Amino acid sequence: MRLLVLSPLLVAAVAALLLWPSWREAVGHIEAELRAAIEREGWDLQVEFHEHGIEGLVAAIGERVERELDPRARYLLLDRDRERLAGNLSQWPPDFSADAEGYGHYAEAAGGAVAARRLELFGERLLLVGRVSPVPAFESALARRLLLAALLLTALAALATLWFAWRLRRRLGLLLHEAEEIRRGDLSRRLVARGRGDEIDALTDAFNRAFGDLERLLSGAREVGAHLAHDLRRPLQHARREIEEALAAAPAEGHAALESGLARLDELDATLGALLRLGRIESGGLGRTNEPVRLEEVVGDAIELLAPLAEAQGRTVVARLQPCTLAGDRHLLFQLVQNLLENAIRHGQGSIEVGTREDGTLWVRDEGPGVDPADLPRLGERFYRADPARGTPGSGIGLALARAIAEAHGCVLRFENLDPGFRVSVCRDPGPGTQDPVASSSRQAGG
Amino acid sequence: MRILLVEDETHTAEFVARGLREVGHRVDVAGSGRDGLFLATTETFDLLILDRMLPVVDGLTILRTLRASQIHTPALVLSALAEVDQRVEGLKAGADDYLVKPFALVELLARVEALLRRPASSSTGTEGTLLRVADLELDRLERTVRRGGERIELKPREFQLLEYLLRHAGQVVTRTMLLEAVWDYHFDPRTNVIDVHVSNLRAKIDRGNTMPLIHTVRGVGYRLGPADG
Numbered sequence: 001m002r003l004l005v006l007s008p009l010l011v012a013a014v015a016a017l018l019l020w021p022s023w024r025e026a027v028g029h030i031e032a033e034l035r036a037a038i039e040r041e042g043w044d045l046q047v048e049f050h051e052h053g054i055e056g057l058v059a060a061i062g063e064r065v066e067r068e069l070d071p072r073a074r075y076l077l078l079d080r081d082r083e084r085l086a087g088n089l090s091q092w093p094p095d096f097s098a099d100a101e102g103y104g105h106y107a108e109a110a111g112g113a114v115a116a117r118r119l120e121l122f123g124e125r126l127l128l129v130g131r132v133s134p135v136p137a138f139e140s141a142l143a144r145r146l147l148l149a150a151l152l153l154t155a156l157a158a159l160a161t162l163w164f165a166w167r168l169r170r171r172l173g174l175l176l177h178e179a180e181e182i183r184r185g186d187l188s189r190r191l192v193a194r195g196r197g198d199e200i201d202a203l204t205d206a207f208n209r210a211f212g213d214l215e216r217l218l219s220g221a222r223e224v225g226a227h228l229a230h231d232l233r234r235p236l237q238h239a240r241r242e243i244e245e246a247l248a249a250a251p252a253e254g255h256a257a258l259e260s261g262l263a264r265l266d267e268l269d270a271t272l273g274a275l276l277r278l279g280r281i282e283s284g285g286l287g288r289t290n291e292p293v294r295l296e297e298v299v300g301d302a303i304e305l306l307a308p309l310a311e312a313q314g315r316t317v318v319a320r321l322q323p324c325t326l327a328g329d330r331h332l333l334f335q336l337v338q339n340l341l342e343n344a345i346r347h348g349q350g351s352i353e354v355g356t357r358e359d360g361t362l363w364v365r366d367e368g369p370g371v372d373p374a375d376l377p378r379l380g381e382r383f384y385r386a387d388p389a390r391g392t393p394g395s396g397i398g399l400a401l402a403r404a405i406a407e408a409h410g411c412v413l414r415f416e417n418l419d420p421g422f423r424v425s426v427c428r429d430p431g432p433g434t435q436d437p438v439a440s441s442s443r444q445a446g447g
Numbered sequence: 448m449r450i451l452l453v454e455d456e457t458h459t460a461e462f463v464a465r466g467l468r469e470v471g472h473r474v475d476v477a478g479s480g481r482d483g484l485f486l487a488t489t490e491t492f493d494l495l496i497l498d499r500m501l502p503v504v505d506g507l508t509i510l511r512t513l514r515a516s517q518i519h520t521p522a523l524v525l526s527a528l529a530e531v532d533q534r535v536e537g538l539k540a541g542a543d544d545y546l547v548k549p550f551a552l553v554e555l556l557a558r559v560e561a562l563l564r565r566p567a568s569s570s571t572g573t574e575g576t577l578l579r580v581a582d583l584e585l586d587r588l589e590r591t592v593r594r595g596g597e598r599i600e601l602k603p604r605e606f607q608l609l610e611y612l613l614r615h616a617g618q619v620v621t622r623t624m625l626l627e628a629v630w631d632y633h634f635d636p637r638t639n640v641i642d643v644h645v646s647n648l649r650a651k652i653d654r655g656n657t658m659p660l661i662h663t664v665r666g667v668g669y670r671l672g673p674a675d676g
Contacts, residue, residue: 230500233527237549241462244552273529304604305630308643331531334632
């Protein structure tokens with residue numbers, strides 16, 4: 001917007017600066033021409049005086065005034081006593097000041113400037129020969145035209161600026177929208193260049209190359225993930241088999257230790273599974289399913305699965321479900337709700353409220369003391385635990401997984417101490433796509 | 448029953464084969480995908496157990512080839528790839544069940560039993576209206592449950608649990624099998640949450656009854672049947 005006001009003013013200023021010397025030159029030419037004309041006439045009248053005496057000069061001036069050869073001509077002839085002898089001026093102009101050559105200007109009472117030559121003739125007579133100067137008229141006409149031109153230029157510049165800004169906005173907006181779609185959806189898609197070979201096309205190409213690198217990198221990461229899963233689970237399988245074999249052969253008193261070993265192994269496998277899943281979601285290998293999911297049904301199913309755990313602790317789970325359809329992966333969304341609910345069952349207190357709203361917001365609230373405010377921003381980070389002493393297996397990754405799933409669905413996790421109570425919400429991420437692409441300034445604050 | 452096991456890791460193959468033989472199956476082991484494919488196409492088996500990640504010809508390629516040549520032997524795929532899309536990929540290739548490594552032998556055995564007995568119960572549609580074990584009766588059409596003629600009220604999910612147990616009456620059913628069958632989601636059942644559901648169901652079915660029907664099989668899961676055995 002600032003650019004919009006500034007650029008026409010700039011155009012006008014530059015135009016004025018460029019025109020100024022030409023203007024001065026034109027005025028100089030006109031004045032030189034004027035002076036030459038006055039000099040010529042002065043010379044003619046002097047010749048008249050020398051040939052025919054004062055009577056001849058008076059007659060010549062009288063004739064010129066009478067015949068109005070030039071309406072802009074001014075004459076005045078004064079005798080030794082400064083009495084007027086001839087001419088179309090009633091008196092010697094009081095504000096006329098001549099330079100060393102007898103040349104100067106004065107202003108007329110009716111307006112307008114006169115350039116004049118003062119001539120001293122034999123017998124202390126004074127002759128004034130002048131011409132009304134066309135310069136002020138020329139100047140005002142020129143100024144009027146210049147002003148009009150500047151206004152026109154300003155308007156044109158404003159229009160051009162607006163048009164450019166609009167086009168830039170539109171193209172950047174389109175690019176941003178496409179980029180956001182690529183981020184949320186198919187990484188193999190590319191931005192569309194307009195084929196104009198301009199900077200925006202260059203930008204598009206740069207983005208596309210970056211997307212290509214990213215895709216290669218991610219598919220590489222996915223392959224590594226699959227091999228990692230295989231390589232990590234194979235030794236787990238061996239360990240499990242060996243413990244099971246030992247269990248079959250061991251006397252009854254050895255069973256407890258071996259069985260707890262198996263349980264530990266399963267715990268390890270569960271953590272590994274969660275990590276692998278987290279990796280796949282974050283690298284975009286999972287959560288790209290975009291089927292319509294009835295969120296309230298998924299939440300209802302998760303409550304049905306987990307509510308008995310809360311009830312076993314004498315707590316209740318209250319569902320406040322409004323119908324809501326979300327594009328996504330129902331298995332992952334189920335896992336998200338499961339993790340949030342388990343978190344509330346494990347770490348929260350009192351009754352638990354689970355809700356969905358029509359706008360896609362989902363929340364889980366308990367009546368516990370919440371989390372130390374210092375820990376709030378770090379919740380949802382991988383392996384981060386608000387209370388390390390709790391040491392619940394797998395809990396370091398549950399919220400990280402929840403966050404990754406939320407983000408894969410274009411949502412963000414929000415943690416709030418409600419005093420009393422603690423609430424985790426999953427809300428739609430406004431995302432950069434909905435921001436004003438040109439005049440965005442407060443993006444960071446929303447985080 | 449005759450089972451073909453295709454697994455390139457000899458220790459795991461031996462372990463699984465021994466476990467299967469102990470419960471009375473005949474087991475052929477193939478150490479590579481190529482051998483497995485050859486055996487599966489030239490001989491007749493009641494069940495195939497395929498490792499997914501095999502050198503040269505992997506498990507899913509074997510399955511696709513078999514299904515394309517109209518061999519519909521039930522197949523169980525073993526894999527280290529646990530994600531839902533990887534599972535779906537396995538099922539699309541023609542697998543009837545998908546078990547993630549590392550697995551407990553009992554889990555594998557329970558699933559093998561379920562697969563071997565499946566055709567009898569799932570191919571006929573009319574059979575399913577009434578399921579009965581001892582004096583317990585479940586009507587799938589009316590969605591009612593009776594024990595000794597007396598009506599028992601169950602929540603929808605408890606009804607599904609009982610239905611699954613009844614369909615596999617006499618077999619061992621693991622916790623993950625129950626979760627997969629009754630909750631149609633793929634997730635990490637880290638908690639033994641299914642135990643709470645089964646004990647709620649058991650309270651309704653077996654309470655005050657001299658003959659309990661739902662039995663816990665320690666370290667494995669549950670079995671529904673008239674007596675402990």
